[in-house]
Amino acid sequence: MKHFLLLCLLCCSLIAPAQKLRKTDTASGMMEKGTKVGVWEYYAYTRDGSQVITQKYDHSARKLLFFRPFDDVTYPVRTPPGAWARARVTHPVFFIGGDSELAVYMSKLNYPAAAQSQNVQGRVMVTITVDTLGHASNQQVLLGIGSGCDEEALRVARNLPDEWIPARIGSRAVESKIDLPFTFRLQGR
Known part of the structure; x- marks a missing residue:
């Protein structure tokens, strides 16, 4: 034995x-x-x-x-008829691993040459729709700074891994949006 x-x-x-x-x-x-x-x-x-x-x-x-x-604020969610409305959620959209894991991917920006030569700096805000299965789509620039930075932020947003946890109202997953800030800052300025 x-x-x-x-x-x-x-x-x-x-x-x-x-x-x-x-x-x-x-x-x-x-x-x-x-x-x-x-x-x-x-x-x-x-x-x-x-x-x-x-x-x-x-x-x-x-x-x-x-x-x-998190703070008790409203988030954009798609309501049953298909329209968007702001609502209180049980939890908003999360990236698996939180902001620190998401930052690893968001930092993969390539500073556009046109923006560098024109000293363009600032924040590009990109919105992403996350469906009830946690898949991201419909990435759009909400607030841009031009000189190629908007396109670069959009490229990175579209290449983020599908590691999303959908928003929930009660126990039901809902389609929601999340806004991501991409910061362009020239070194030494």
Whole structure:
């Protein structure tokens, strides 16, 4: 019996996939073959420098387990007849991993040469529609600064991974919009 148990343990260790803990300032959880698995915690920092959990997301079950409460404001949602209206939501659209994970992708801006030569700086606001399944579409520039910056912000917004958690009213997912700011700032200015 003892040899059988040892053999079972040996087989299980050979068959079980290798999982490694990954921990950064903004997230922690298990990785398996380069993919996030199980429950991950995502962090942010408060104004006083304290680290707080902003999300707990189960990547295996693809389910949001916890989110840090947000301000009680209204968000644009598509109502049943198909019109857009502002409504209070149980939770708004989230990017899996929170703002710190989203910032990794949003920072992939290439500063347009025309904007550099004309010293154009500022913020481009892009709106994205997230459907009830968490897929992003209909990316549009709401507020632009020109000189190629609007097009570059739109390019990055369209290439964000489909890692969205749809907004909810009660237990029902709803189509909603999220506005993303893309900042163009010249170095040393």
